[in-house]
Amino acid sequence: MKGFSRLMGVVMLTATLSACSMVAPKYNTNFDNVDKLRSAKLEPVTVGAFATGEKGDDVNRLTIRGSSYKSPNGSYTAYLQEAVRQELDDARLLDPKSQVELSGVLVRNELDGSGISTGFAEIEARFVVKRDGKIRFDKVKTARHEWDSAFLGSIAIPRAQQNYPIVVQKLLASLYVDLEFLQALKK
Amino acid sequence: MSTLRLLALSFVTLVLVGCAHPIVITPELQSIDRSSVKPIDATVAYYITASDREKEVITPGGGGDKVKYYPYKELEPALQKVLNNLFRSVKRLDNPNDAGFLQSNDISYVFQPEIITNSNSDSAFTWPPTEFTVDLNCIAIDRSGKTVWQKRIAAKGEASFSEFKSDFSLSAKRATEIAFKQLQTELNAAPEFRR
Numbered sequence: 001m002k003g004f005s006r007l008m009g010v011v012m013l014t015a016t017l018s019a020c021s022m023v024a025p026k027y028n029t030n031f032d033n034v035d036k037l038r039s040a041k042l043e044p045v046t047v048g049a050f051a052t053g054e055k056g057d058d059v060n061r062l063t064i065r066g067s068s069y070k071s072p073n074g075s076y077t078a079y080l081q082e083a084v085r086q087e088l089d090d091a092r093l094l095d096p097k098s099q100v101e102l103s104g105v106l107v108r109n110e111l112d113g114s115g116i117s118t119g120f121a122e123i124e125a126r127f128v129v130k131r132d133g134k135i136r137f138d139k140v141k142t143a144r145h146e147w148d149s150a151f152l153g154s155i156a157i158p159r160a161q162q163n164y165p166i167v168v169q170k171l172l173a174s175l176y177v178d179l180e181f182l183q184a185l186k187k
Numbered sequence: 188m189s190t191l192r193l194l195a196l197s198f199v200t201l202v203l204v205g206c207a208h209p210i211v212i213t214p215e216l217q218s219i220d221r222s223s224v225k226p227i228d229a230t231v232a233y234y235i236t237a238s239d240r241e242k243e244v245i246t247p248g249g250g251g252d253k254v255k256y257y258p259y260k261e262l263e264p265a266l267q268k269v270l271n272n273l274f275r276s277v278k279r280l281d282n283p284n285d286a287g288f289l290q291s292n293d294i295s296y297v298f299q300p301e302i303i304t305n306s307n308s309d310s311a312f313t314w315p316p317t318e319f320t321v322d323l324n325c326i327a328i329d330r331s332g333k334t335v336w337q338k339r340i341a342a343k344g345e346a347s348f349s350e351f352k353s354d355f356s357l358s359a360k361r362a363t364e365i366a367f368k369q370l371q372t373e374l375n376a377a378p379e380f381r382r
Contacts, residue, residue, distance in 0.1 A: 022353075025211075026217065028264055029216055031264065031267035031268070034267075035278070086217065090271055158209060158355075159209075162211050
């Protein structure tokens, strides 16, 4: 009876996992990124608007094996904006009054946890730096992150959930090593 | 739910019963804010051995199942957050004997954590732990190699079924958040770093 009760409990939990929408983990700063920013001795920046591109709201809709995977910030454009804001803040570079503004467009956002051996996420975003209203930097950056997946959804789904934020970390890492970006944030 | 789907899920759970379920114990770093911190103008480093970073720990869950996670790898960001909140610059030290690294980066202190974790559940039906404990022992070593500060912090996090059904790691994240917030409080109050 105990074994049956446990089995039904696990079935309930797995059903919850498979059938309902999921929420991505809140973005956590990558401190290697912060170190890159701090080492570059940049001017303070304010974070402007992040919008969707030609794909429209498709970039804000992710699924993992048929279940909705939602952003904890309401949209993935907001998720990316919050990631940028957090890392600039942790680098002590965030200043809402700065005349230097970093804004962006989420061009493409893909998450695939369907593979039985490999899952992946790809993200593409355009980053714009303006100083006193004039564009100093305007480039598209792309990142991809892969992880070991599994046949069983109860293993593959949590792995996809936990790995998605890493692609955003990688995207921002690629931005912070761009010499033109760093130059745009210096006097 | 269709019978076919229920059978498929049952097959999945039969396979999983008795297995160790992966969780991630990293807390939400934004909750460890620096608003109450007085910054210290120093560059510090932290050291986690390669073996500790790759160490996977398995502790009890509910229903006879277990949970598995990487304490050092998953709590490294929390340590970075605390040190970054307090100090001017934080570096990762990969070799404690690298005198050149310590000198070229002007490292004032090296922090080394020891992390012991455990978990359990009062549920016979569901595997996520309803209780998670963290024992965090952290030391700080100065340039001469002398231990100048040490603190042991014990923290516990709890989560009920209605809370953890959307985040199976919730009790762990609550415990680790408490532990690292306390670490920040202790470091902020320590006179050893303000001489």
